[in-house]
Amino acid sequence: MLILGFSCYYHNSAAAIVSDGEVVAAVEEERLTRVKNDSRFPENAIRACLDWSGATLDDVDLVAFYEKPQRKLARILSTAVRNYPRGSDHFRAIFENRNERGLYGSAGLVGKLLAASPTAGARTAWDKRLVQVPHHLSHAASAFYPSPFESAAVLVADGVGEFATTTIGAGTTTAGNGKKIRLLRELRFPHSLGLLYSCFTHFLGFEVNDGEYKVMGLAPYGRPRFRESILDNVVHVRADGSFTIDESLLTYPIARHMYDRARMEALFGPRREPDEPLTQAHADLAASIQQVVEEIMLELANQAHASTGERNLVLAGGVALNCVANGRIQREGPFDDVWVQPAPGDSGGALGAALEAWHGHAAQPSRTARGHQADGMCAARLGPAYGLREVCSALRARDVSHLVVSPDEVAPTAAALLARGRLVGWFQGRMEFGPRALGSRSILADPRPAAVQKALNLKVKRRESFRPFAAAVLRDRVADWFALEGRETSVLGTPGDGYESPYMSLVARILPARSFDTEDDVRRFGGLDVQRNEISACTHVDGTSRIQTVRPQDDGRFHALITEFDKLTSIPLVLNTSFNRRGEPIVCTPQDAVDCFLDTDLDYLCMENVVAWKSPEAALTGRRPD
Structure with missing residues (x-):
């Protein structure tokens, strides 16, 4: 059975293919259109997934949409009635916008979009094949079904689906009935952890649905001195982990602006305009909302454990992109293991909808044979x-000098370049699904010099200089560098050898033995240029790093590169960040990679087994560099 899942019209749209219960393909529309966070109907993503599967729309047995549009319309209507006459203009604007898209009509209207797609054939009875999966069930399905667990607690937290903003559930596997998900508890709009964080993202001068990463990165520079004010005036947390927001202060349910600016400024000082310099007060506010969200997520995890009795936890929803909060749940929470869907936002909902259509709607058996894979995500x-x-055609089209080397020489060549301090674009194999570059569409650098962090941010990424970078570390060496402890009952790792974090979903602290004594106040702005430890380029000012653990069976060439770098430097990790510039999606095609390479200060580009450079001085001659 071939199932197509898709999401669109709110955040980042995507498509996914599930064949007989196995994930085959998944891609975000933005990667193909080059429009950041493209939310349009994912026509190009559907075509790409079908092409990879060798199928057409006529071959698809079920089409799964990631939410129930009419239920979402009911929420919008009920919010408008509850707040009438306040917010009537806001409601009208939302409704007219959605209505133009035809999303809140019958299933047949969504089917018309599919039937009009260039990938469609003669078979167009979409109303009989279309399955609409509730939004939070799509998230839950994306987290539980591909996870390595036979049973687990499920925690979903995001902005809002139809009505739900936070959901606790349980995933189980039973003989003869396969895998199933039960949703047990939910919080409803407008009480939303995702929208709470977005309000502060906007107040700090960053773009909503894109700048939340920046708030998380800014937080370690500050002190959470506004924490009590947030808990007293903005969000009120109950003993059972549930919470309410003050609707008179956060006005997103009834107004196009997200908050009462005058009241927010009375509590937290002037709102930062996007182009204004960052100050210590901004960092303190970021630290405060980050700590509040971490504490709420940790209590929600405790409640998920109490409600289900499960020893494992899976996470999805946009809030699960907060890897600092995930790290606290892993360290301080009650669970033996935590697994986070690598595309936890709405793009992952496309995949979850397809998986729920297989397990729930079609009631098909589980597929547990994964070979060498730790989970069902094919390493994303x-x-x-x-x-x-x-690859060669894209390079020749832009007249870029390049050398074809043997496949076995790509990793040693790139490792030698990194060891010499060069910045390398790394483009290999199938593109990752989700917002993290995991070694297929990555920019790589030597993690040792602190100066690399600033150079990458300003000259390549062209973004704020305070932003941190991740460490891609050999799986069997992670415990030598980071406090990413495994537990005695761990499913995801051998006891004592460290924890799995294959999708950069967890933050961990670098071990004290790897750090240097310094009298510098590294938490000041600009503190990242201080040589704080052996891998300062990928260590944030609070002594932590976002971790990607790399196994050879997940990505043999990327693992080989890090292994070669370790041989040259005795450092079993490299700095890894996404292959893109500010405001652009991660590169997808060779042409995208070449354009980004030529427009930035990257030194070399490694695409498959081709190495490219810009200046004659950087030319390779058939041998890897000294």
Whole structure:
């Protein structure tokens, strides 16, 4: 049975293919259109997934949409009635916008979009094949079904689905009935952890649905001195982990602006305009809302454990992108293991809808044979791949000097370049699904010099200089560098050898033995230029790093590169960040990679087994560099 899942019209739209219960392909629309956070109907993503599967729309047995549009309309209507006459203009604008898209009509209207797609064939009875999966069930399905667990507690937290903003559930596996999910508790709009964080993102001068990462990155520079004010005036947390927001202060349910600016400024000082310099007060506010969200998520995890009795936890929803909060749940929470869907936001909902259509709607058995894979996500390498011909064609089209090397020489060559301090674009195999670059579409650098962090941010990424970078570390060496402890009952790791974090979903502290004594106040702005430890380029000012653990069976070439770098430097990790510039999606095609390479201060580009450079001085001659 072939199932197509898709999401669209709110955040980042996407499509996914599930074949007989196995995830085959998944891609975000933005990667193909080059429009950041593209929310349009994912026509290109559907085509890419079908092409990879060797199928057409006529071959698809079920089409799964990631939410129930009419239920979402009911929430919008009920919010408008409850707040009438306040917010009537806001309601009218939302309704007219949605209505133009035809999303709140019958299933047949969504089917018309599919039937009009260039990928459609003659078979167009979409109303009989279309399954609408509730939004939070799509998130839950994306987290539990591909996870390595036979049973687990499920925690979903995001902005809002139809009505739900936070959901606790349980995933189980039974003989003869396969895997199932039960949703047990939910919080409803407008009481939303995701929208709470977005309000402060906007108040701090960053773009909503894009700048939340910046708030998380800014938080370690500050002190949470506004924490009590937030808990007293903005969000009120109950003993059972549930919470309410003050609707008179956060006005997103009834107004196009997200909060009462005058009242917020009375509590937290002037709102920062997007182009204003960052101050210590801004960092303190970021630290405060970050700590509040961490504490709420940790209490929700405790409640999920109490409600289900499960020893494992899976996470999804946009709040699960907060890897600092995830790290606290892993360290301080009651669970033996925590697994986070690598695309926890709405793009992952496309995948979850397809999986729920298989397990729930079609009631098909579980597929547990995964071979060498730790989970069912294929290491998140679910997007398009490109061959040598396409790579060379893209380089020749822009007249870029390059050298084809043997496949076995790519990793040693790139490792030697990194060890010499070069910045390398790394483009290999199938593109990752989700917001993290995991070694398929990455920019790599030597993690040792502190100066690399600033150079990458300003000259390549072209973004704020305070933003941190991740460490991609050999799985069997993580415990030598980071406090990413495994537990005695761990499913995801051998006891005592460290924890799995294959999707950069957890933050961990670097071990004290790897740090240097310094009298510098590294938490000041600009403190990242201080050589604080052996891998300062990928360590944040609070002594932590976002971790990606790398196994050879997940990505043999990327693992080989880090292994070669370790041989040269005795450092079993590299700095890894997404291959893109500010405001752009991660590169997808060889042409995208070449454009980004030429427009930034990257030194080399490694695409498949081709190495490219810009200046004659950087030319390679058939041998890897000294």
